[in-house]
Amino acid sequence: MASSHLKAEPTIEIQRNIFTAREKTTPVQIALTGLSLAFEQRPVLSDLDLDLRFSRLGIVGRNGSGKSTLARVLAGLVAPSSGKATLDGVDMYADRRAAIRDVGILFQNPDHQIIFPTVLEEVAFGLTQLGRSKRQAERDALDTLAAFHKSDWADVSVATLSQGQKHLVCLMAIVAMAPKTLVLDEPFAGLDIPTKAQLRRYLHLFSGAVIHISHDPQDLKGCETVLWLDKGRIEKVGTGPDVISDYLTEMTRLGDDDDISDLPR
Numbered sequence: 001m002a003s004s005h006l007k008a009e010p011t012i013e014i015q016r017n018i019f020t021a022r023e024k025t026t027p028v029q030i031a032l033t034g035l036s037l038a039f040e041q042r043p044v045l046s047d048l049d050l051d052l053r054f055s056r057l058g059i060v061g062r063n064g065s066g067k068s069t070l071a072r073v074l075a076g077l078v079a080p081s082s083g084k085a086t087l088d089g090v091d092m093y094a095d096r097r098a099a100i101r102d103v104g105i106l107f108q109n110p111d112h113q114i115i116f117p118t119v120l121e122e123v124a125f126g127l128t129q130l131g132r133s134k135r136q137a138e139r140d141a142l143d144t145l146a147a148f149h150k151s152d153w154a155d156v157s158v159a160t161l162s163q164g165q166k167h168l169v170c171l172m173a174i175v176a177m178a179p180k181t182l183v184l185d186e187p188f189a190g191l192d193i194p195t196k197a198q199l200r201r202y203l204h205l206f207s208g209a210v211i212h213i214s215h216d217p218q219d220l221k222g223c224e225t226v227l228w229l230d231k232g233r234i235e236k237v238g239t240g241p242d243v244i245s246d247y248l249t250e251m252t253r254l255g256d257d258d259d260i261s262d263l264p265r
């Protein structure tokens, strides 16, 4: 396969405003009011209250702290047990049409996300979900591939791509839909360092707001605001360096502990 690279200082061809300069990023408001969610009566999110505007919001927390569940609630994929979550005033669970239009979500495993055999079909699919004709969707998908300098990927079989390349296909599919908010649920887990760095560069070009979930603070460099979740509650929210510094201190302390032995109740 011919390779095509995005260089460190890319020439961005602005096509349908898919990419704009970072300083033009449009912030989004996140509001949680008394948000709780339980699975089989086991609380996973407990009475979360939050109201802030962000362009790049990081969410950190240990395994099982409720990060993915919060992401799913925000994207409208799961209903809270009580309380409310909105993005720019919209309850995404109540308004499925707005959810498809306004929120893109990128999961850890691209194989759980990709359903079509070729790159073009995969990228075009979301656009048909937005109501575009198949022909228009394919045209717009080709524009997106071109914006990412990946026109030569159009007819490539997704099954032949590496894990990092599959992540990029998912990212292109979501960016093509131009959501206001992109939710990244540990999308870099398991990727090697250069692949992570390259995907981060592509992400940097996305002009909407980003919610980036990770248990690794390294991934959240560049988030102006970070929310730390612990056992389904907000432990701290504030500027990135401030929250990450406290989080690392606590994670280092817990590393000397043996709570891996504790089973969920």
Ligand SMILES: Nc1ncnc2c1ncn2[C@@H]1O[C@H](COP(=O)(O)OP(=O)(O)OP(=O)(O)O)[C@@H](O)[C@H]1O
Pocket (backbone or CB within 6 Å): 039, 040, 044, 061, 062, 063, 064, 065, 066, 067, 068, 069, 070, 215, 264
């Ligand atoms: N569909 C479900 N049914 C039952 N329990 C669930 C379900 N989804 C998540 N949980 C539980 O909710 C808790 C929080 O899970 P969640 O995936 O939100 O945490 P997380 O912070 O994203 O964890 P990780 O970093 O390990 O991905 C976990 O104990 C998990 O087992």
